[in-house]
Amino acid sequence: MQLRTLSLDDTAAIDLVATRMRETLIEVEGEAVGGAMYSMDWLRDRVHWHLDGRAAEVVVADDATGAMVGHTIYRIESGGAALSAAPFGLISTTYVAPEARRLGVAQGLLAHAEEWFRKRHLLLSCTWTSETNRPLIALYARNGYVEAERGPNQLTQTMMVRLTKALTP
Numbered sequence: 547m548q549l550r551t552l553s554l555d556d557t558a559a560i561d562l563v564a565t566r567m568r569e570t571l572i573e574v575e576g577e578a579v580g581g582a583m584y585s586m587d588w589l590r591d592r593v594h595w596h597l598d599g600r601a602a603e604v605v606v607a608d609d610a611t612g613a614m615v616g617h618t619i620y621r622i623e624s625g626g627a628a629l630s631a632a633p634f635g636l637i638s639t640t641y642v643a644p645e646a647r648r649l650g651v652a653q654g655l656l657a658h659a660e661e662w663f664r665k666r667h668l669l670l671s672c673t674w675t676s677e678t679n680r681p682l683i684a685l686y687a688r689n690g691y692v693e694a695e696r697g698p699n700q701l702t703q704t705m706m707v708r709l710t711k712a713l714t715p
């Protein structure tokens with residue numbers, strides 16, 4: 547597996563990431579809700595937003611044939627009343643193609659994100675997911691993350707959990 551950081555001119559890869567963000571929503575929320583949440587244009591813009599000079603990265607995993615089998619998006623966020631006052635690392639999304647699952651792709655993407663956070667001296671890494679997303683929660687639990695907060699998604703009312711881990715330098 548090879549990890550690659552996208553830039554704004556990687557248009558084909560950006561399109562595929564946006565498509566898979568939609569597939570993620572469908573897998574987690576179901577076809578009716580997940581498929582209707584955002585348009586493809588909105589999702590593409592969301593990938594672009596992360597590549598537009600922000601403290602963020604969009605990283606894709608390619609297999610030995612060069613096929614893109616997974617991606618993750620992460621960024622630096624600054625506090626909020628319920629969160630840490632200091633800047634922290636937020637892993638916004640992760641997806642692995644069904645045929646490439648349980649091969650360690652998401653594990654590699656998560657380690658890559660944490661390394662990026664550590665290099666920027668962030669003390670906390672976190673992500674949000676649905677409380678029913680057992681594969682993702684299992685992945686984060688084995689990496690030392692614990693549930694720190696929960697609350698309903700404003701759009702779908704799905705109960706979401708925030709998983710956090712203190713980063714050691």
Ligand SMILES: CC(C)(COP(=O)(O)OP(=O)(O)OC[C@H]1O[C@@H](n2cnc3c(N)ncnc32)[C@H](O)[C@@H]1OP(=O)(O)O)[C@@H](O)C(=O)NCCC(=O)NCCS
Nearest residue numbers: 570640641642647648649650651652653675681682684685
């Ligand atoms: C969650 C997801 C990213 C995991 O990707 P993956 O590449 O298959 O995960 P890995 O192979 O790196 O798994 C590492 C560990 O995580 C845990 N894990 C991963 N998938 C699991 C599953 N389906 N059930 C239980 N544990 C799981 C296991 O501990 C696993 O180690 P093991 O295979 O040695 O038991 C993938 O299932 C996915 O893309 N799901 C749909 C999209 C999604 O829900 N994204 C998150 C939205 S917030």
